Amino acid sequence: MNTISGAIARMNALWGLAMAGRRSPWGGGDAGGDKGDDDASGEDGQDGDGKGDKPQDRRGPRNPWLPSGDAPPRRSASIEDIFRSRDPRRPGGGSGGPGGGFPGLPQRPDGKSWLPIGIGAAVLALVVLSSVHMIGPKEQGLVTLFGKYSRTIDSGVNFTAPWPIEQVDVEDVRSFTVDAIPEGENEKLMLTSDKNLVDLSYLVRWNINDLKDYKFRLADPKESVREVAEAAMRASIAQISLNDALSGSGRAQVEEDVRNRMQRILDYYKAGVAIQGVEIKKADPPAKVVSAFQQVTVAQQEAERDRSEARAWAQQLLARAEGDAESFEKVYEQYKLAPEVTKRRMYYETMERVLRDNDTVISAADGVTPYLPLSEVRKRTPDNTAAPVPDATASGGQ
Template sequence: MGGNSSNGSGSKNNGPKNQGPWGQPPRGGNNNTPPELDELLRKSQQKLKQVLPGGFGPLGFVIVVALLFIGWLATGIYVVQPAEQGVVLRFGKAVSTSLPGINYHLPYPIETVLTPNVLTVRQTSVGTNARTGQAESHMLTGDENIVDVNFTVFWRIKADGAADYLFNVQQPSVTVKMIAESAIREIVGRSNLQPILTQARQETEENVKLLMQSSLDGYVSGIEITQVQLQKVEPPAEVIDSFNDVQAAVIDQERMVNEAQAYSNQVIPQAEGNAQQIVQRAEAYKQSVVAEATGQAARFISVYNEYAKAPEVTRDRIYLETMEKVYGRTNKIILDSDGNGVVPYLPLNELNKSNKGAN
């Protein structure tokens, strides 16, 4: 076996030196330079000899160096698209920013440029792991209930934060998602379950947005949160049926309360109106009684004054007036005891009736 190994190695070492790695002879006359490069250099020298007067001498060398230098300077020209912002790096450090259009920086490797898109609104979904499909949104509320929250965060690079976005945050999407999860858990942990499910959704979104923006600004991330949109807010699937029953009972309760409130709004104004009417009638009766009493008192005083002047005359007049009122509604004829001027057999009752009928 040793002899075979020696013969094999000898055949490899003793092969022709001009063969390639697979035994073929190299193409071209030069063993160290590929024929394509030799041909390219030869053609380039011929073109330079045609262009440069006197061949490729010192002047030609200067011209070539000048052209190469101009080409090197031209590498600093760059274009920033309308939705982008240029961040110029000098030896890797951000030194300035540039607006959309044609711009210039010092040639490579002195300066380079990065052009992140600052107008595109990116979105990050929170609640479900995209790789595993498992829920990440179970949270504990302030009243010790479990709620399942899925939401989407819309964000973009700040107008003046492109450099911060590129160098202060290593993985922006992951950072936004982690901060969003932390913010929603803090906000939900301070809130009760019922408002989050019903009327406080918009307030929850705004609070999460403000808290996220505060955290990102603390990291100097150059990221602006434009909107937080709650997609799903509900109890876990394991207890959703029981929760729906509770919600139905709450809805019935609210309906009954609203009906009672409507009835109250109808009855109370009516009762108040009736009470006001009774008060007004009593006030009118009071004024009437007071006025009548005042009139009677004034009449009594006037009669008393007349009586004080002529007691006998006043007494007779009052007596006659009283008798007139008492006997005015009767069919009796009262005569003086003397009967002067009266015919005893005159039918006074019939005459009286006829006089009343004539009147």
């Protein structure tokens, strides 16, 4: 135990001796912290190398990250001193170097600034870019002179006066614009001729046919097209019944009627728009009464089925009647040729048809057995076929 304590004491003594000869990088005291600068330099204010410290070396702590260990003098916090230090009129002041000049730009060989040349180049580039216009194959450009219409330019390279004298507004005039009415999954209810409501969803395809009218006649051409489409659709739906609107049988006529109405209205206002087509996507009953409409539809389908079955039965009955009439006509023709033979044959056929399914027959004719065991006769026949009815004349009676 004493050996360990002695080793620790010797290590502490060696560490104290090693740190006693080192100076603190922050100035002031040594590494041991119990001696000042006076201990490391001598009584006469000299360092270990025999040279005296400068007065500024003792003003404060030193920066260990600088080569000399001294911090540079701090800059003044006054805004006036900062701008005064960059005054180009002072020798060496400003970023343009001695003699002044525009800050940040080099000087020309003759000593003048590049600023006028730079401004002139920017103005020239603006003039060139605002005077040359490349119009696409499906586009047209509307040229305005100080805000007033001047002309319309077609596709290709075109030249105009520079901005702000003339401006060009380019629009696509050949591609179709498709408007869905209503937008999204909203409900659009319209009244039919029989005072019922129907939920309609349709598409309108249109394009620009006169760019001048399109730009200057209407404040908002796109919204105007949508409003005209809704007005025309309501007017057309009000002329047909609910069944025609839901069944789809009259949709083609409604679509054509709406397109013609829209074109007449837009031409009247000189909107510069051509309506290419109208397509009804959906025609359903209102959402609140869908179940009732479904029940009505089921009832209508059942009624139509019953009517179809009745028509089929009537056709079958009529065909049978026509067949019987044709058969009677043939029999009548034979009757006119041989009345007695025809009557006898008809009598036999009738009796055969009547007695075919009877088991017992009682006859009161003279000379005929009153009881005919037809069931026993059928059993005795080889193929269980009905025995032929005996001829009444053969027994002495008719």
